[in-house]
Amino acid sequence: MATVRSAETERTTERDRESAVQPVEKERWLGAQPIGLLFITPYVLFLAAIFVYPLIVQFFISFKDYFFAAPGATVDRPWVGFQNYVDVIQDPTFQRSLFNVFEFMIINVPATVFLSLVLAYALNSKMRGLSFFRGAYYAPYVTASVAIVTVWLFMFGETGLVNTVLGSLAPDPSWLINRYWAMPMIAVFVTWKQLGFFILLYLAALQNVPKERYEAADVDGASTVQKFWSVTVPGVRPATTLVIILATITGMNLFTEPYLLTNGGGPNGASVTPVFYMYQKGVEQGQAGYAAAIGMILLVITLGIALVQRRVLERD
């Protein structure tokens, strides 16, 4: 990634500068400040304990018929090779969950990019009440999903406010228990909830769009909307890439919202997500090997997305 490259160059230049001060230490095998190793040790140890080791464990149990037994009991957990992976890929519920996430992203990603950019653009000025508006947009982002779900259930229930307002236009069955509406509702909820964070990202990116380009567009007599499309949108393209990738990764991790808003999987598994399915298989039904295989497949997909991110970011 771009950062790694810049770190490399920065290290050599810093070293050169430093060599004027401490010429002898440059030669040390552990580096100029070996004490840095001590500073970094807690991070590395925790990384090993809660990331690397679990990853290895997940890899191994995904090849086993691994299930939870009563505490203390010794049980046989035989190797089954790729059986878990074959089963997962052929599992209709798992396929359904991937499809659901895809449906989620189709709605969530474009809506997130569009709305957060427009709102950040509107917020990017000196005006009265600016801090009120900012506060309003960050509020859902800082609030727990669990808290907000309570009022969404109230609003979108069978006899809720939304259906009262819609009258005969209300869907039947109601939104969250309707198999066509369950997943789009989750997408709307998450878009709304996370928008504040993406507005922040875009606000940062907007500071980097050169003022001259707006002035040039003014000279050409461009309207506000034209300036938005021809100056702002290209100017924040790297941020857009980031927003797309982050929103996609959010989609891969959905758990809380389908679990609480649509009571688990929703009608006929209409809102089962991969992470929810992993929880259901692994923790509720105790088939940890099977769930671990789901986890590994999702990891591969997520890393694939990250690779795309790397490609796209390096192209810029």
Place this chain on the structure above:
Amino acid sequence: MSKPTTIPPKAKPTEQQKLTVEPAPRNRLRVLILSIGAIMFIFPFYYMVIGSLQKEADKSFSGVFPHPDNMTVTNYQEINEAIDAPRSLLNSTVFTIGVLLCTVLFGILAGYALAVMHFRGRTTVLSAVLLVLVVPFQLLQIPLYVLIVRAYGLGDTYLGMIIPFAINSTAVFIFRQFFLQLPRELFEAAHIDGASELKTMLRVAIPLARPAILNAVLLTFIGPWNEFLWPFLVTKQQDMQPFAVALANYMNNVAGRATNPDGANMAGGVLLAIPPVVLFLIFQKRFTSTNIGSGVKG
């Protein structure tokens, strides 16, 4: 909050100077868009408060406005009795503070080392930080559950809740970016005066890093306070559950028996929402785009 004098944190001057990127303000369209948006963002919060105070759930259109004769605090009493609010709020607090302490302590140490020190393996660790940023914790929930709950027996303990969140690569990144901005001469001067690395960090770098620390604290606070999945997996006993988990379980299993289930749920929602919302209202000016941006953009 002390005002940083010597080193201007990136946020303040840029916010002030560059906000007017577009010279000619078309303020009417702007205000219209922002107002429509703000209503959609704030209304659910308003409605949650109103709904939590209703004696009987009023889902009709007039229920949007408070009616004095339909107002009560029994929903709060109901939720308080059902999930022992002080106890679960205490659990949330312990969980959150534990995570915050670890995040700040390990984050500063690692961020400082990665920014200003040279040692073998530095680039490797830096790449690892970047890798961890893209792999979400949720995808490792099964092995973490196997290890922490089954193998180490840390289910229903604060330690078990905190451990997976003890290091936060985003925070490491924010701190690294901040320390990189500090002029090298500061550190060199400290070294010439004979200060050790630890002393330089404690006496020179950390006092300057206060704005970055506050930012990392604010950002990290909402993580564990709002976290649902992991504490939900780890805690089975109700007296160990953080508020978010206790409320979710109440919604799914118990609420039906209450006289006004929606009202009780929303009363819980209000209680859960208050701490982070209040914190952000207080520190809103400090919670700026640039810091997050630099954290993520690298």
